[in-house]
Amino acid sequence: MTVAVTKLRVEDKLFQNRYLVDPGRPHIKVRPHEHPSANLLALTRICPAKCYELNDKGQVEIAADGCMECGTCRVLCEASGEVMWNYPRGGFGVLFKFG
């Protein structure tokens, strides 16, 4: 028996969600760096919205549009200053219909 292997895309999951993006005002920023720390690198795997990605220079970048505001990256990388974290302005960000 052969089973079609489909690559899981988290984008397809996030597509279900409602967001009100605040253009030009990302609520999370990554501090510029040469080499990411282990925790910052881990975010490219463990962020549940896959907001963190490695660029071709080996640095971690963030696109916070799909963020579900869970705070995992804050817990791991705020104290070291690698990630600057705030909540979106009131009314913006993810809007859960069910929660």
Add this chain to the structure above:
Amino acid sequence: MSGEKFDAIVIGAGMAGNAAAYTMASRGLKVLQLERGEYPGSKNVQGAIMYANMLEEIIPNFRDDAPLERHLVEQRFWMMDDTSHVGIQYRSDDFNESTPERYTIIRAQFDRWFSRKVREAGATVLCETTATELAKEGGKVIGVRTDRTGDVILADTVVLAEGANGLLGARAGLRQTPTSESVALAVKEIHFLPEDVIDQRFGLHGNEGCVIEAAGTISRGMAGLAFLYTNKESISLGIGCLVSDFAATCESPYELLEAFKNHPSIKHLIADSEVKEYAAHLIPEGGFKAIPPLFGDGWVVVGDAAQLNNAVHREGSNLAMTSGRIAGEAIFEVKSCGGRMTKRNLALYKTMLDDSFVIKDLKKYKDMPALLHTNSRNFFMTYPKLMSEASKNFMRVDGTPKIENEKATTAAFIKARSRWGLVSDAVRLALAWR
């Protein structure tokens, strides 16, 4: 709103915040509640099971109009390996009582209902407003700043009900940001299915509901738990593991969730469903030892923000509701005695909370988080596999003499953990449970 001063400002319209705001407003205090979401519930994520007794103490007749999904008549605990599960199942018709003790709920709907009650009780609820900073004067909290205006909104007390990832209290130095060992990251999906299909698959009638909670190799050696809760026309399912374990293993939470959904014990239960939302949230897991200072001059902290979650019994929102109610009662008590909201007077909140099930339960399991954290591979990988193997040895009828199967099972346990390891795990678990 400048110049106006409130008896209390409540940050957040989740379970704890709504309980606190309702308790104070219904006793005549002047309450302002701030919520950063478009509506109360739009930022809130939970499994979700709601315990009736704790809500009844706040709103006795809540069953008249609260949006409730199903009352639970059956609970299953599963220990899973990659292809099987060993389970405990408890189902009782006694749970089909006139006032059931627990229900599944959908938080976005429930929180909107709860917030309506808060407004009817007389509180001012301001949505789409993010509190950005606590304002202090001489070490005393005197109000908050929001993203609406730079002005301070003044209050005698601020109730921090800002959730597990609350920024205000941490930024003001009132408590630490949670550590990666003290919070779990949970991801969750909601799957829609016709009501009668859910009834058939779980053997339910009317408003009866069933929950499955599962641990084992599904968390790939990390300390974690998966769940499946039946709602009226949907199933909520998800999985959560400690953030420190995620960081160490670099496992992806949505891949874990997909693997759980595709497990042969789960797959048929959600077949042909339509997924309508994917959510993520942090859950406080540090227990008693992670509870921060609960009060100070002009402030108290309640619910998830205070790490009030009983991970062993998977009780969070009832501790949140209860701590919110007690904080509200304590503030009312101080106010009605003519007292100021000093640290000394607000200690009443902690005294009352210490006396409730909230702190008593958390104290009982104070050693559990450390035990599960340091032994996660044994408890979430080795033992589930051994249990599955033992069950298979016991069930299979293939001509092997029973005594040989028994010996094989015993040998597998000793090989995996050694005699000393088995005894020591059992003793440590018993001590932490005691």
